Amino acid sequence: MNDENRTYRDKPEAPQPLPLAVVDNHTHLDISRDGAPTPDVRRTIDEAVAVGVDRMVQVGCDLDGARFTERVIDEHPELLGAVALHPNEVPKLAEAGELDAAYVEIERIAQHSRVRAVGETGLDYFRTGPDGIAGQQSGFRWHIALAKKLGKALQIHDRDAHDDVMRILAEDGAPDVTVLHCFSGDVEMARECVERGYYVSVAGVVTFKNARDLRDALAQVPLENLLVETDAPYLTPSPHRGATNAPALVPLTVRALAEVKNVDVSTLCAALSENSERVYGPW
Template identity: 55%
Template sequence: MKVIPENLPRAPEPLPSPVFDSHTHLDIVAAERGTAGSGWSAAAQIEAAAKVGVDRLVQVGVDVASSAWGADLATRENAVVATVALHPNEAPRLADLDAAFAEIVALASQPRVRGVGETGLDFFRTTGEGLKAQELSFRYHIALAKQVGKPLIVHDRDAHADILRVLDDEGAPDRVVMHCFSGDADFARECVRRGFHLSFAGTVTFKNAPHLREAAALAPLDQILVETDAPYLTPMPFRGKPNASYLIPLTVRAIAETRGVPLTEVCEAISANGERLLGPW
């Protein structure tokens, strides 16, 4: 049986040194592809990624159900660690934010749960009164990350200044990951100055994203991560097609080319950053 379904992009050339995917949604990939007869289960996705040198994955929660699912998966799959959270666009939809967050708190202390997120602010999909619940939820998650001593994974869409405002106001945790970094060089400098890690998705490969490549070039190598955010943000040349962790090598190669450094050096730095942030898998 083929590891990768025929309707997905072909596998890229394997990396010379293993890296990890700092942000993926194995459950959403499986649901969107359909698991009946396709072989595209979480286990198959993990296998496909390993074949190209992506040997570790971070399964990210976006609500109570996905957070619980990820926490359970991480206890069964050695290649996976989990994060738990209420997504910024989920918080305003909840009838009882405090009750849902209490369930996230209960999950956050599990040893295979290594981070709190994705949380943050999203001014693209949430507007008006919903922004109050979104910011309150973000503050809850910041406090939780500090309480359990785990990294905070930040979702930031069209909200750069307010993300920094809230983090500065609350006091950022020791470890912060800017998921799917989307800012320009100036914003990158502000994040780097605060010690945050910038996680670059397939968007860094897009022709219309020179600002992301500029950010990737200026950030210290020990503050750079890569991610898929699968099934979204598929790197070139497969933009618009479904994404999955096995396509990470395309993004890693783009960052190495942008920085003008050997591919192996970038791989080794990304891998070390993951171990430092999240601990051993």
């Protein structure tokens, strides 16, 4: 089926299982698309495990998502959590006079032993206009400080804001473990991330025909700096672009990344699994 004719409700067939288990280090099991029902968490996990994605990081990026994350990570041993206020949430909460209270709740949930990252936080200049930039940057700095205070990893959302993301991380001092979620930078940025010791997380975009620049950038990243993710329900890898994404589709991204890195799939899987446990700890 052509991408243009596919609906978000179409369910892709399960890909060929991976030879070694890996981690989907960024998924949103609390989010649905285009009127579809919210994913059945147990079924979604089981379908992922069946193809070699046996661990996942559930990311809650607003208050409802953070509360959902707090609950499901206790119910499902395959899940760890990450919580934060998405950069697009921060200006809205500030305008409503609710930001300080939201920060208090995020900090409380972030202290949960199975919440292993603060994120996704960062900057998004695609949807927030100039009036929201200062608020986003302030929110980003708050989350950086929280990750360092709690000794947890930082997961970064960066959309159309590469220079400011890298600048603020340098100015404030990045946490010991910093992940560029859904990396979208160029070769120069990839090299700088590696020099700074950041992890680069690869989503389904790497499979898109028009993503040659991204593949060129990822070619510069050593295996020990790589992670893989879905960002489900978004960014579904080819050949299912346009369908609803799910952790079970990670093998498509892994196999595309193995081609970019010119390594066999087993070698890449072993590196991705080891990196994930180094970032988030044991499940």
